[in-house]
Amino acid sequence: MKQSTSDKKSKQRRKGVGAFVGVVIAILLIVLLLNPQWFLSPDSAREMQDITRESFLINGNAKLSLVRLLNVVLAVAIIVLFYILLRCLLNVIGEKSNRTATVTSMLKAILKYIAVIVAIIWGLGILGVNMLAVFAGVGILGLALGFGAQSLIEDIITGFFIIFEGQYGIGDIIVLDDFRGVVRNIGVRTTVLEDAGGNLKIVNNSDIRNLQNRSRNDSLAICEVDVAYDTDLKALEKMLPPELQRMYEENSELYLSAPRYMGVEELGESGVKLRFCVSVTEENFFIGKRRLARDIRVLFDEKGVEIPFPQVVVHQGE
Numbered sequence: 001m002k003q004s005t006s007d008k009k010s011k012q013r014r015k016g017v018g019a020f021v022g023v024v025i026a027i028l029l030i031v032l033l034l035n036p037q038w039f040l041s042p043d044s045a046r047e048m049q050d051i052t053r054e055s056f057l058i059n060g061n062a063k064l065s066l067v068r069l070l071n072v073v074l075a076v077a078i079i080v081l082f083y084i085l086l087r088c089l090l091n092v093i094g095e096k097s098n099r100t101a102t103v104t105s106m107l108k109a110i111l112k113y114i115a116v117i118v119a120i121i122w123g124l125g126i127l128g129v130n131m132l133a134v135f136a137g138v139g140i141l142g143l144a145l146g147f148g149a150q151s152l153i154e155d156i157i158t159g160f161f162i163i164f165e166g167q168y169g170i171g172d173i174i175v176l177d178d179f180r181g182v183v184r185n186i187g188v189r190t191t192v193l194e195d196a197g198g199n200l201k202i203v204n205n206s207d208i209r210n211l212q213n214r215s216r217n218d219s220l221a222i223c224e225v226d227v228a229y230d231t232d233l234k235a236l237e238k239m240l241p242p243e244l245q246r247m248y249e250e251n252s253e254l255y256l257s258a259p260r261y262m263g264v265e266e267l268g269e270s271g272v273k274l275r276f277c278v279s280v281t282e283e284n285f286f287i288g289k290r291r292l293a294r295d296i297r298v299l300f301d302e303k304g305v306e307i308p309f310p311q312v313v314v315h316q317g318e
Helices: 002-034 042-056 066-094 098-127 131-165 233-250 282-303
Strands: 173-176 179-186 190-194 200-204 219-227 260-267 272-280
Touching (some): 098 131, 131 179, 131 190, 179 200, 219 282, 233 282, 272 282
Antiparallel strands (some): 173 179
């Protein structure tokens, strides 16, 4: 195990070194291509610059220099500063309620994309890239790729509808197909759900259909228990109300009201099935269900109510 861990770390180090070397080589190549006079004759350097301008849509006055690079760094720093300030402001606003947290989550995702796009456009403009030509090329490319990006556009549009229609928000518990989880994040493209075991499920917004939002109303934790056929149901039902009220008083932090006796659910093979329920929040649904079953079991033990169970009779021959 130790050897495999060390092998993974060494591979990661080699990958990191390789990536660093690749970045350094790329930067050196860019510097040399934008400054061919460093290694070519004047005529060859002018020809190289003309070809570079035509190939990379660079204006005639473009020249890579320390001042331009510092201006690019300054522009990126300004964008990062505004991004951090706006993100902190959205975090403060999002703490007010689940509704505001949902809206600010989407706005933070959009803000990230805007910051990256603005940084790229501003930085290329400082370096002398002809942005009008770039936008023209991007427009043509966008038309070509638009047909293949239909699912992406559908995810984004559906995400806006989810937020503005209030179908669910961050902190809500929803059931999607056979997955029940808490909404942890709503992004431009995806929604992140977390179940009770901490497992995350990332779903495209356009794939979210026929969901159940379980956080809008209180939930019912249900417990069904069998009693023997010789149990006096009238005496049992007369005894239940004060005992159920006592259960509520002992579990008021979990139960929203006193547990209720719903009546006889079924006449089974070995006993009479009784149903009990109690109102809890959806967040405490499973805890409430287990607590109610435990309380009913303890109550029946105290009152001498028999709970039948299957038994096996073994006959031993001579």
